[in-house]
Amino acid sequence: MQLIIKNLSKTYSNGVQALKDINLTINSGMFGLLGPNGAGKSSLMRTISTLQEPDSGTITLGDIDVLHQKDEVRKTLGYLPQEFGVYPKISAEDLLDHLAVLKGITNRSQRKELVTSLLHKTNLFNDKKKHLSGYSGGMKQRFGIAQALLSNPKLIIVDEPTAGLDPAERNRFLNLLGELSDETIVILSTHIVEDVKELCTDMAIINKGQVLMQGNPLKALDDLKGKIWSQRVDRELAADYKERLNVISDKLVAGKPTLHVLSDTKPEAGFEQTIPDLEDVYFSYIFGSQPQALTV
Structure with missing residues (x-):
């Protein structure tokens, strides 16, 4: 059905x-x-x-x-x-x-x-x-x-x-x-x-x-591989990063924001590629620049 x-x-x-x-x-x-x-x-x-x-x-x-x-x-x-x-x-x-x-x-x-x-x-x-x-x-x-x-x-x-x-x-x-x-x-x-x-x-x-x-969550995760970059930054610098990069999420870890950036290439020095999770998929569509109305 x-x-x-x-x-x-x-x-x-x-x-x-x-x-x-x-x-x-x-x-x-x-x-x-x-x-x-x-x-x-x-x-x-x-x-x-x-x-x-x-x-x-x-x-x-x-x-x-x-x-x-x-x-x-x-x-x-x-x-x-x-x-x-x-x-x-x-x-x-x-x-x-x-x-x-x-x-x-x-x-x-x-x-x-x-x-x-x-x-x-x-x-x-x-x-x-x-x-x-x-x-x-x-x-x-x-x-x-x-x-x-x-x-x-x-x-x-x-x-x-x-x-x-x-x-x-x-x-x-x-x-x-x-x-x-x-x-x-x-x-x-x-x-x-x-x-x-x-x-x-x-x-x-x-x-x-x-x-x-x-689409399928596992397929959506696979499509994001190699496109999520992470870095812990000082709190006072977070807003500046958000101005110039495609930041899809930030979480406080031990008092400092950890930024996740959606990018096909390394966005800046200091960012490391990270394995995406379903939150990254979600935020990439809600806050990022993923194409709209996509079926995966």
Whole structure:
């Protein structure tokens, strides 16, 4: 199954153009959608999940016209939005059971079996009687995946799922996503590069409502080999380097900035070639001078 997005655009009433002629083809498996806050990721996710209408364009999921067959989409969609609200004074078991009824699973024994299975899958079974108000952020996110899996979806969308999680909960959540079926399309929308690096075999970078690239992360890394140069500099000199070089990122290491420069040749004395990582790929499109709308 493929999710195919063609020429999708959306401008809000305040004049903000959130999506600008988006074109993406997404296959089964984990797909990473990377971009800074405000890039248009959530607008795209809401449009795919039938929560808002675009101004123009088409979306198809297999043989389903997403924009005109909303009920069919919802039957096969699992969605975990960035802001996921829960009823605080109800247990995880009871709320999952209630949501299963809303999904059309009316057979009580079938529903109980499904809820129990999902609680085990998300490692929440031992806390199934606990009120959701007592869940940690990571536990709530795992509950969010449990509810998203209720109808055995063919398309799962998770929007900024690890923001605010501590490292242990983040790892648990990513491991859970990694266990989902290869037959399912899973879109991981995030601004955290490491999430995509660890899970996704295909990705896209979006900024200011436009797709800057789509492709395999390993291929994108290979294309940057020999083009990333690094040097630690005095803090007061960093701005000067940024004025004259294609600096795509800087990090403080022991109080001094380490600059990464995108260049086909050694930019200046003192810079050493470094092995690129996915952050370099990301920053090369967001802040560097990589060509736009590239497929790799």
